[in-house]
Amino acid sequence: MKKRVLATLLSAVMLVSLAACGSNGGSNDTGSAGGSTGGSTSGSxxxxxxxxxxxxxxxxxxxxxxxxxxxxxxxxxxxxxxxxxxxxxxxxxxxxxxxxxxxxxxxxxxxxxxxxxxxxxxxxxxxxxxxxxxxxxxxxxxxxxxxxxxxxxxxxxxxxxxxxxxxDMAKEGETAVNWLAGQGLSEYNVIHIQGVMGSAAQQGRTGALDDKVKAEASWNLVTQQTAEWNAEKAQQIVQSVIDSGESFNVIYAENDDMAKGAVAALDSAGISHGVGKDVIVMGFDCNKWALEELLNKNWNYDGQCNPxxxxxxxxxxxxxxxGGTISQKTIIMDEKGFDAATITQADVDQYGI
Amino acid sequence: MNTLKKITKNQLFIPLAALLILAMFNLIMDPGFFKITLGQNNMGNYVLSGYLITILDSGSELAILAIGMTLVTAASGGQDISVGAVIAIGGSAMLRVLCGNDPKPAQLHAPIIVAFLVSCIVCMLFGAFNGTLVAYFKIQPMVATLIMYTAGRSIAAWINNNTLPVISPTASPSFAYFGGFIPGIPIPTPVFIAIICMIIIALVLKFTNLGLYTQSVGINESSSKLNGLNPQAIKLLSFVILGLCVAVAALIKVSRIQTINYSVIAKDIEMDAILAVALGGNALSGGKFNMPASIIGAYVIQFLTTTLYKFKVQSDALPAYKAVVVILLVVLSAPVVREYLSGLKKKIKAGGKEVA
Known part of the structure; x- marks a missing residue:
């Protein structure tokens, strides 16, 4: 009996807390990002x-x-x-x-x-x-x-x-790797930070780099680790490579958060990064703050995942x-890759998410 | 023989032995592991770097959480599995105060200390929520904290209207100090924050009855009640203290990258915190506890993590290695195994005598 009362109470508490989230979520809407939080309750x-x-x-x-x-x-x-x-x-x-x-x-x-x-x-x-x-x-x-x-x-x-x-995640990876190949480094020593293993984004973005490393003798993976989209984990992985004293000149992070974590490790170790610096930093997803890093020449490349x-x-x-017909069943969207050397403020405003 | 027994019986033995084994392993594999160098970071400050510094730096949050988790474990005989989610909430609340409605503020809307205090209050309230469920509604701690474990990250996202605030160095250069370096000091700030927390808890345990009361509630609730303690209040208090620890950890975590990602920040850290308590030789069923042992346990875990990163073990395999440690600990501390081992010891002793 006691347990049943407790269970009822508990579920009531949960319901109330969820309802509270919902109503506040709606009224607190600031209208930023097109009012995206609109009517979604956070807990349910x-x-x-x-x-x-x-x-x-x-x-x-x-x-x-x-x-x-x-x-x-x-x-x-x-x-x-x-x-x-x-x-x-x-x-x-x-x-x-x-x-x-x-x-x-x-x-x-x-x-x-x-x-x-x-x-x-x-x-x-x-x-x-x-x-x-x-x-x-x-x-x-x-x-x-x-x-x-x-x-x-x-x-x-x-x-x-x-x-x-x-x-097309594989194409996103290819675009990025082609861009990197176009940088004309004599040697590519890449720290590859992967997303959650098995996700479509990880597979596509990893595949292109793996192929390139296999094909070219001058491309090496210093380390290839998953940070599971987590900035802190990426920071620890890069920190570990820095502590070991191995040299590297490219960070290929499969999303912006992980690139940010990697850059934090570079900053505290005094390794310069960005356009014309020691280490090339690459990210994906085109978050607005990430594109601003490109604009400030702190990062080199950001690949778009078009939402x-x-x-x-x-x-x-x-x-x-x-009354027309669709010629193609599968339509693959245009996805850009941004280079810090050519990105403009207009790009940041238009493509930043 | 007696001194050896004393040493192995000491609760600090297990975590210190684990630390020693890891250190020896690294020394043999690569003595460069212990090298510490002084270099300049990108802000032009001189900072120390090396694996040992990394361990002390990255282990700070875990050590701070282990303090609170030890008290909760001792008092309630259960663990709080919502600390990671509440870190997300605390960090989100902090950024909300700092940034206002603007995810990329040109300058901070409030001093950092105000934001931190708000985050402390928020985390302590969530701690009190968990504590109330455990102390007054007598729900299993793991089940009670499962609520926040599930809902916490969504609440964190809601606090900031689902935006991801970023504090740029131009808005506030000092916000990054808490997870990085203060100019002119070559040791990472989280290390100092962790040490301050340790000193505070040491003083509290020395000069108040918190330790005694917590242990007596954990050992026997009804007899401590008969002796005039209020077990419910003490359980609640332990969860509130853990809430405070969570807020401090949230400050470091958010400051490290100056932004937040609600779904991954401090992911699975609760398991590491519980493991730290277990590694410290504390009974997970409550009762007596040893605070230094838990804290050393936390650094052992970070030592293990950093070692595995050094040897380029796939990071998604890390939990498997930790699981091995847990299995060893649990098996070794099981009563059946203990009995068998002590029986074995006696036999060896008897055998030794016969030979002599």
Whole structure:
């Protein structure tokens, strides 16, 4: 009996605390980054919000889209991605959009079923997991709903969706490695700091460098370690190489955070880095602060992982609405690599996330 | 024979022996491990560097957390697994005060000391929340702190509206001092912060009854109650003290990189802190504790981590090595094994006599 009371109390406490987060999260919205935190509660896993206002009697002209995304709290990339979608799918642009967020596949599938029942015209999906989508996408097809995948692909038959808009992580890695090769160093001694092993970003960005090191005699890996996207771990890994006295001239970090940690270790050891200095620093993701480091010539290169898929989706929907067909199922987005020697303030403002 | 027994019986024996083994291993493999050099950093200050300095520097947060974790373990007979998540909360609160609503402020909105005090209060409140669940609602500490373990990082993200504040050196050059170097002093600041924490806890344990009360509550709650102690208040207090330790660790962590990443900052540090307490030979079921042993345990873990980095062991394999240490410790301290070992000792002794 006592235990039951306790359990009830506990769950009540949790609920209250979560609710508190939610309401404050909404009211505290400063409007920065397009108000990305909008209606997402920080503790819970799924939230569904309809962003359209109630002027909707004339909504016959509006295209109804249901958007299923991962939780914008996940990372800076996701925050930018969500803000981009929210900015594009507005009534002013002719859309009536509903959003559902979850990091869990089953909750996303439930949200998809709800959108199908609501009779949306388009279902936009960034799936948490690649498996388990066949039956619900079949339902969507039967109901005449077009499905567009963004950011992540799924293991389902291609006929079940209209298009898939993704980043090519391997190409991101290649762009970066080609840039590095273009620096014309006589010897490349690389500290390679990897992301969480097995993630798509890690595999793509590691693959290109691994191939190059295997192919060229003048390319060596001083160390190849995963810091699991963690700046402190990256700092310790680089510190360890510095302490050992081994020489290196390139830091290839698979995201900006880890590059920042690595640079902290360089700074405290008095090793110069950046344009025309001893060590070349490379990062990925194009965070605004990272691009500013490039602008100040403290880092050398930052590879983009493009979170701005909304315009691509918009184009596809416009094509389908006007009766056209999509020539390619898989659309790979343009992704840039920024060089500290050529980056401008305009780039920072436009591409920084 | 007696002196040897005394030494091995001493609680400091296990962590010191572990430290010695690691040091010997490194000495044999590469004596350069112990080299310390004086060089200039990029700010033009003279600083010491070398593996030993790295260990002292990076081990600071863990040593500070081990202080609080030892008290919590002793008083409640359980561990707090939410310290990593609460570090995220404390760090986030600190940055929120420093940056206001602007993730990249041109100058700080508040003095660092104010932000630190706010972070202390926040962390102590979360500690009190955990402590209340444990002391007054009698929930298993690991289960009670599981709540914050799960929700903490989301709360941290919410505090800053999901933005990632960055404090640039132009906004405040001194913010980086806490995790780096103060100009003119060649030893990393975290080392000093850790030493200050150790001195404070040593004084507190010497001049107050905190140690005695904590141990008596851990050993027998009802008898300490009969003796006029308030076990619940003492358990709560231990969690609040841990909260304070967490806030100090959060300051160092955030200052190291002058920004925060809610999902990875201080990830899995709770496990290291618990391991430090266990390495110190403290019973994880509560009761008697030895503070210096825990702190040395923390540095042993950092020593191990740095050694593994030196030998380029894949860093995602580090937990496996730590697991081996845990298994050894747990097995060695299990009553069954202890009995068997002491039986074995007697046999050897008896055998020795016969030969003689």
């Amino acid at each position: 896993t799924t939230t569904t919000t309809t962003t359209t206002t109630d002027s909707g009697s004339s909504s016959g002209a509006l295209i109804k889209v249901g958007i299923i995304n991962n939780d914008p709290n996940e990372s800076g990339y996701r925050t930018a991605n969500d803000a981009d979608l929210k900015a594009m799918f507005t009534e002013a642009n002719g859309y009536e959009a509903s959003f559902a967020y979850s990091l869990k596949n089953d909750e996303q599938i439930t949200a998809a079923q709800k959108f199908i029942q609501d009779g949306v015209d388009y279902l936009l999906l960034s799936a948490a997991d690649t498996a388990g989508w066949d039956s619900v996408l079949k339902d969507a097809q039967d109901a005449g709903i077009s499905v567009i995948l963004f950011d992540r692909t799924i293991d389902a038959d291609e006929s079940l969706y209209e298009a898939s808009i993704v980043s 701005f898929q909304a315009s691509y989706i918009d184009e596809i929907i416009k094509t389908l609405e006007s």
